[in-house]
Amino acid sequence: MTGRYDDRQTRGEEAGGSSTDAVLVRQDLFPWWDANARDLPWRFGRTTPWGVLVSEVMSQQTQMSRVVPYWQAWMAVWPDARALAEASPAEVITAWGKLGYPRRALRLQSCARVVGEDYDDALPSTYERLTELPGVGDYTASAVMSFAFGERIAVVDTNIRRVLSRVFLGVESQGGASTVEERSLANTVLPDDARESVLWNQSVMELGALVCTARKPLCESCPLAGLCAFNAAGKPGLGDRPTRPRQRFKGTxxxxxxxxxxxxxxxxxxxxxxxxxxxxxxxxxxxxxxxxxxxxxxxxxxxxxxxxxxxx
Ligand code: SF4
Known part of the structure; x- marks a missing residue:
């Protein structure tokens, strides 16, 4: 597995632009990632930047574990942007299957056409160029810059917002779009080193998916339990409004x-x-x-x- 954290390389390192607390959190979080990260097929350098983008688009409103078989089948048929660009809309919508919100499939194909035609089938490697692509917003561009290109950039999704807010501020993150304060926090605690920043984004996100969940965080088995301000404060307001109410599906x-x-x-x-x-x-x-x-x-x-x- 690549992308592993080597504790020896950062022990005693200066905090740089991030807080001392963040350094302590890293020291407990990165070994947890090493031992617990899910072996998702687009992780650990085993796919192309295009494959990472596909995984991010598929995961936007669908759990990653559910995405895996769709992503594998999709990449087997359309391994790059040009291949997807040449598919028929019927094939694309059919392959999207039960991932939900199927407009994402067509937007992904529109994106593939631009990448194929304007970038010679190579996904652009700057945040600005990525956000110009159809269907690629701030989150997706940030995730691709971090996870595919290894750049130092804060990735702010729902899981990361929740974990950072709990650990460093001791409160629940609010719903809706991320706030200036949340983005500022994400940037403050992001490791200065690019390689560590990727590990940080991945491991905070993974902790939010597996341990620090919205309704029932598993604090007793959390590697950050002793450092977490929310845990220390007795989890004030847990479940008050951390997530949107679950939407009814039947009859909609x-x-x-x-x-x-x-x-x-x-x-x-x-x-x-x-x-x-x-x-x-x-x-x-x-x-x-x-x-x-x-x-x-x-x-x-x-x-x-x-x-x-x-x-x-
Ligand atoms: S101690 Fe609990 S609230 Fe804090 S990060 Fe861990 S799971 Fe989340």
Whole structure:
């Protein structure tokens, strides 16, 4: 496994731009990462920057453990941006499967076209160029710069915000977009050394996914239990509003859109689903029509003159 932390290299190192507390946290966190990091196939230098980008886009609203089989199948068929750019939308939407929010699949393909055409199939390696790509925002660009290119840059996702806020400030992070204070904290505690900064981003994120979870943090088995301000303060306000309420799925437009796309996925790529077949899928006609219209707007289906649908 590459990217391992060597404790001897940083023991006694000056804190530099980060706080002494952050150095102590590192000394407990990095060995934990060594022993506990999940062996995800896009980690430890085993894929290309493009593969890292694909993993980040797939993981945006889906748990990483669920992403693994999709990512593996996807990269086996489309190992680089050019290959994905040449796929049909039907293939791309079908391969996206149950990852949810399928517009991400089409945006990823739009991104692949730009990378293939404008960058000769090599993902650009600056934050500015990355954020110019379709569907690539601050988080994804930061994650790719850190995890794929090894640059020193703070990555601020929900897990990292929660862990840093608990450990260093002793309070729960708030919902919504990250605040100036949270970004400032993330930059302050980021190790000065680029290699360590990558380990830091990965290990804080992993701790948030596996141990310092939103509702039931496992403080008794946490490597930072003795350093964590939130733990020391008795976990004030735990569960008050750390996450958005879990969204109902049954009966929602998301469910109906998924049922419609599943009907298309279950047949050959160019096949149509007739209006009669659509009516049999969902009994609330108004909702069915609204979902068909929104899928059409998103470029995920085409509605034909006879009211049948197909993939684009
Ligand atoms: S001690 Fe508890 S609250 Fe603090 S980082 Fe660990 S799991 Fe999170």
């Amino acid at each position: 437009d998301r469910q109906v859109r998924g049922i419609i796309l599943d009907a298309l996925r279950s047949r050959p790529a160019a096949a149509h689903v007739s209006r009669d077949e659509l009516d049999a899928l969902w009994s609330v006609t108004g909702q069915l029509d609204a979902c068909l219209a929104s899928l059409d707007d998103d470029g995920l289906i085409v509605i034909h003159h006879d009211s049948s649908i197909s993939f684009p």
